[in-house]
Amino acid sequence: MKANQILPKFQEDTTFETKSNFTFEATRFENGQKFHCEASNEVTVETKDQPMHAKMELEIWYPPIVRVEPKNITVVEGAKVLLKCVYESNPSSLNSVIWYRNGERVPVHNTSHYEGGTTDQHSLIILNANGDDMGNYTCLLGNAVGNGTSEDSIDVNILFKPQVRLTMSSPSPILETEHKNVTLTCEVVSGNPPILDEVIWFLDGEVLKHLPECNDTEGEENLCNEVDPSMLLLQDTTKSFHGNYSCKGKNYAGWGNVSAKTELVVNYPPGPAKLTYSPWRVVKGKSLVLSCSIKERGRPEAHRFRWTRGGRLVSDIVSQNWTIDPVTLDHRTNFSCWGINAGGGGEPAYTSIDVLAPPSFKYAMNHYSGALYKSQNISLSCTVECAPLCSVQWLKDGQVIDPDKTDRYYVIERKIEPQVNRNDFEATESTLHWNMSAWPSAALDRAADTASYTCRSSRNLAGAAVNSTTKFAVEYEPENITVTPKVVQVTENEIPAKVVCSARGFPMPSYSWRREHPSKALSKEHGNHSLTLSSSNTLLLGPAQRRDAGNYVCEAYNRHGSVNTTVFLDVMFIPECGIKQTEMDGFQVLVCTAHANPAAVSFSWKLKNDNDSLTDEKIWQQGIHSYLRLSSSVEVYRTYLCYANNTVGMSRPCERDVMEGGDDIPFPLAPDLCLNQGPIKGIPEHVAGIFNIVSTEHLITISLEQKLPLIRPSAPQTRECEEFVNET
Template identity: 25%
Template sequence: KHNYKTYVKVKAGDTALLDCEAVGEPTPKIFWLLPSSDMISSSTARHVLHRNGSLSVGHAARRDAGEYRCIARNPGGDDTKLYKLDVVAKPPVINGLHVNKTIMKVTAVRHAKKHIDCRAEGTPAPQITWIMPDNIFLTAPYYGSRIAVHKNGTLEIRNIRPSDTAEFICVARNDAGESMLVVQLEVLEMLRRPMFKNPFNEKIIATPGKSTTLNCSVDGNPPPDISWMLPNGTWFSRGIRTAQFLTGSAGTLTISSPDHGTAGRYRCAARNKVGYIEKLIVLELGHKPTILAGPEGPVTAVSGQSLSLHCLANGRPKPSTAWTLPGGRVLDRPQINGRYTLLENGTLLVREATAQDRGDYVCKAHNSAGDDSVTIPVVIAASPPRITRRPPRTLRTRPGAAVQLHCAALGTPAPHISWELPNRAVLSPERPGAAPGHELRPPGTLLIPSARPHDSGAYMCTAKNQLGSDFAVTYLHII
């Protein structure tokens, strides 16, 4: 005979468990008759038949509601148990708010993009629809040229206009009911998030004891509130004055007498209703330049050769270097100026020095904390050529003999030696092949390996540098 009916209620999406334990000899076989009139004796995709005869209905939906009949049968007979299953759906919940209607006010900036969330949960899954100000219904998902409704219910409005100041209504609906979100959007034309006029982190080098101002100028609307964090972690807002610090209305922080106690990392923060930004300013104490040890006594350079004068300086900030030349001309930045070159490291190069380059060279290193200078006297060693080893005035030899005509000279810079032959050909280190059968050997010897009668004549040795020249003539007779 039929057993009594049991009523079971379960929320949609939950699991319903219907018990059906049966005893008998032999052990009864369990069957279930579903509301669809299907009969099962084993588990299916949505129904689990347990070993003790109980039936589980997973993720219960409204279609699972109805009468379930458990049948226990053996050769001695059968017995049944009835269940009435009621599946209760979950009404929509928008953005986690368990109320039927929510009103919220939001703002947006003109020409910007705005996202308005309408995340709805419920069983079965709610359908989301946005009602636009002109009573147009947009069901998720929807993608238009300027307005989109995403699958999760979020409304996206691009290129916000003043006319978008209105009410936007999100409705979430399922079989269990509906919920509503009313969004009152206000478009603000002039809102601007804070923006530093100099957005980069800075390093400021202060002169000890001299007032220093840190600048944190910022733009935005409404005007941002500016605050400063000191190296010790203390925060100062606008208008604060202490013995050492003063915050100004334009975002400045003035340090009256910087010292090692006030050096460090300062953080400037600017905030208004649409944004917040920060920047870092590192304050270091400067020190005046110090020129590293230079040459002791005058620097001697050889006329015609290059001269290097070094002026390496330390300081904070990094000092600039300027040179004052003996004639009064000043080179105050790295450059190439005629024969003078001023390098980045402060070294002065003088190309092909002459006697006019002698005198006092003054190097000055300067930064905001002070300066240092050094004077370097320069002596240019120079003398005109003087032939110290001459060939004889007249030299006689036989044909076929080797002839050497010696010619050595002193001078600063070192003289350049050349030989002029009887045929007017000039033999020099630059033109060693100008006279076949004749060789010029250092420092100035002329070699004729095998003299011939036509080699007879006047030979002139010339020694020359920038300051002058000297010459010697010998007459060679081949007889």
């Protein structure tokens, strides 16, 4: 506070006016206080008059000073709660009332839940209190001066029934086979107090447990206090624990609602399996259906199955039924099956299947069988697959062969074990043997012993009997071979007649034709002509050359042997001649020699010069030679011509030049190796000819017109002849 005085102010009436100010900060505490002011001067002091005075009562406006009460309030949900807001203010009339809960404005306009909280009734009444009304409440009041808020608050505690949810320690599904312990917890989602005093547990809507289980038995009170009713232990969970669990809890406010249902899924394997199959008689090559059934399908329901065959898992079969088509030997074994689901596998079922095989030939006989008539080792064999094993009989021409009643045959049987990798079941191999020592002459008769033999099985549980028949024939090597015709005559360059070769034998003989050469050397030289000419019984040749003449061999053969014969090809050709000069009995003689087929030839002589004629020349013939004795009276140059003729025709003339006195045209002596040779390399084509032998030791005559197809010398000889010709 502060007081000050203002200097006196002189007035017109000769008095002074004096003012004194008292300054202070007004608060609500000064409201209604009375202030007294006295004024005196020297006059009043001297006269001892009472000082002048004045009084004033002070009115101070201030905003509301607010407090709330009670400090704490606890009620049960549904009760009515009165929250008081007390204040002092100047002016006392309010123009606003606001309630706050936890700092947020309370919607007092919701008259269904609140009363008051207005300028007319600034206290707040909560109707039908619930958990949402819990919190710290403050009150704000306003008047014309301003607003005032309570510094303290009301702690409102609403006790309400618990809302719970159920949780599980292990998430669903769980496996029965794991024998788990599962703890169920009834958690308070909302409720005051949040601690449950009692809990009722439900399974599928039925009361399962009411905790704590206290029967007011003396001494159990402390034990009950230690039990937490919000937890329920399911020990060693089995399929019986499967279901929908729920709970409801109780606190001081009472029992809450039942929680939503939570499913505990306990998966467990399916029950024991039952294994059946059809048909009851399982046969190789047929179909088989295996069925695996289970009464208790488990949880979840089993729709898949496991199968084993022979102890090995069959991974690609998961259905209830397994169709096997076709059945093989590999299915003659143990089978098992069981159901499976998410809970595991059930107890398996087992069965053993015996697969039967109807009689069938693993190795049947050929339609034809044969043996050499004199063979000492003859047998027929068949192998019959059948399970159970079959017996085998042998029949000859439909009649059963009983080895106990005849010594001509005996039978040997052998059991063949099954082979899984080839799907071959057990089989009987039966072999019928001929006891040749019991046959006449230890040989078979070609006609009488040809017969039909049958291998016949017995029937078994899987099927009917089977049989295999073979036509057995007595075989023998080829014989009685003939060719028609035996000799074939053909003129050179013409096609010879066909030759047919035939022989007896069984199996029917096969044939081949080849050229026969008179010597190994000649055969080697003409190796290409030794090749097979025909693989049939007929020999067909092309236009014949004289070199083709000779024997041709026909060979008939089968698996038991061979036989052969020959046909002669006679190639006929017109004569070819050559003239040589020799001395006989002191006379010069021309010798005309013919080469021809047929060799029977006739000769004729003439002079080349038509103006000349034979005079006293003597001519005679011996075989293929014609002789002409030269006349000593002839003293001129002459050319003699010789003609040879046979049934084929006449030869071209061969010539001989004779000089005066009967002398030949002289040439140096040629080596012997050059005689009777064909055309030699180096001789001009227009003079190509054949060397002809002359009896003189110093001269050789060359016939320039005659060409004889004679055999050539070897290469070294040819070179020597060529050198000689070139020199001459």
